[in-house]
Amino acid sequence: MSGIRLKGTGSALPRQVVTNRDLQRIVETDDAWIVSRTGIRERRKCRDETQSSLAEAAARAAMEMAGIGPETVGVCLVPTITADYITPSTACVLQNRLGLPEDTVCFDLNAACSGFVYGLHTAQALLAASTRKYGLVVCSEVLTRITNYADRGTCILFGDGAAAAVVEYGETYPPMPTVLGARGTWDILNAPGINRGAEPVLYMEGTAVFRFAVETVPRCMDQVLDRAGLALEDVDEFVFHQANRRILEHIRKKCGIPPEKVWMNMDRYGNVSSASTALALDEVVRAGRLGPGKRALCVAFGGGLTWGGALVEMGERT
Numbered sequence: 001m002s003g004i005r006l007k008g009t010g011s012a013l014p015r016q017v018v019t020n021r022d023l024q025r026i027v028e029t030d031d032a033w034i035v036s037r038t039g040i041r042e043r044r045k046c047r048d049e050t051q052s053s054l055a056e057a058a059a060r061a062a063m064e065m066a067g068i069g070p071e072t073v074g075v076c077l078v079p080t081i082t083a084d085y086i087t088p089s090t091a092c093v094l095q096n097r098l099g100l101p102e103d104t105v106c107f108d109l110n111a112a113c114s115g116f117v118y119g120l121h122t123a124q125a126l127l128a129a130s131t132r133k134y135g136l137v138v139c140s141e142v143l144t145r146i147t148n149y150a151d152r153g154t155c156i157l158f159g160d161g162a163a164a165a166v167v168e169y170g171e172t173y174p175p176m177p178t179v180l181g182a183r184g185t186w187d188i189l190n191a192p193g194i195n196r197g198a199e200p201v202l203y204m205e206g207t208a209v210f211r212f213a214v215e216t217v218p219r220c221m222d223q224v225l226d227r228a229g230l231a232l233e234d235v236d237e238f239v240f241h242q243a244n245r246r247i248l249e250h251i252r253k254k255c256g257i258p259p260e261k262v263w264m265n266m267d268r269y270g271n272v273s274s275a276s277t278a279l280a281l282d283e284v285v286r287a288g289r290l291g292p293g294k295r296a297l298c299v300a301f302g303g304g305l306t307w308g309g310a311l312v313e314m315g316e317r318t
Contacts, residue, residue, distance in 0.1 A: 006167055010064070011164070020040070045159065078091040091106035121180060162279075295314075297309065298311075
């Protein structure tokens with residue numbers, strides 16, 4: 001059996017910072033209320049940046065860390081729900097901007113906040129058939145474009161940003177243990193599309209999403225570890241979708257995970273959908289907490305409803 005290892009990560013963020021106090025000026029809320037319920041203090045918002053420019057910057061940072069050139073990439077996937085274009089895909093835009101070979105498999109993937117895990121699993125499958133064994137998974141979102149700033153229950157949550165991972169497929173690498181799932185409960189978390197007769201902004205029932213997350217994530221973690229033949233103690237870092245501090249603390253305590261093994265950054269970036277888990281993973285790697293041979297359990301949940309978990313192993317840098 002063959003699989004993938006993580007070779008490099010990267011991220012890119014808009015320059016503009018929007019604090020909770022900034023939101024107080026446009027919606028009835030306050031800093032203490034937002035922090036107590038979400039753990040979020042600020043988030044980023046695009047001005048001059050675009051979804052594809054953030055994706056490009058994150059991809060270049062990941063490739064630099066991995067020490068690879070564009071000629072070695074066989075697969076380029078972009079999990080996103082906020083692409084600059086309906087077509088071409090952001091992945092095709094990256095093919096041009098990064099100078100990837102024209103026979104590189106390039107497409108966007110929509111699994112909302114679970115997109116990074118879906119992307120890793122898809123890259124593993126596609127790289128098995130590629131003559132070039134490096135893959136790019138680039139998550140990039142500009143959620144502020146589809147945020148309703150009249151709804152204080154959702155506008156406090158979302159931000160913009162991008163993060164990427166370079167993975168290497170190897171004949172001697174074990175398959176990456178992965179669990180994916182979907183439940184077509186579209187009505188509690190959605191954003192209308194073309195010709196739906198509704199404003200294309202995010203709608204979410206927060207309580208229902210909370211219940212979904214705390215039910216699904218622990219089960220998903222158990223299934224991934226069972227497939228890997230490992231225990232909770234064998235995982236070096238737990239990297240979750242950064243939706244809400246209350247959700248993650250509930251999951252951490254329920255599963256008995258030591259707090260020092262759970263990375264949280266929603267206080268600085270809010271919920272960045274598909275980029276959220278990838279951005280947290282990049283910070284874990286750059287903080288020196290995930291060196292070669294170390295394992296990170298990445299778990300995400302989001303619109304669809306979708307969920308996914310993958311046990312990622314860090315490889316040696318090229």
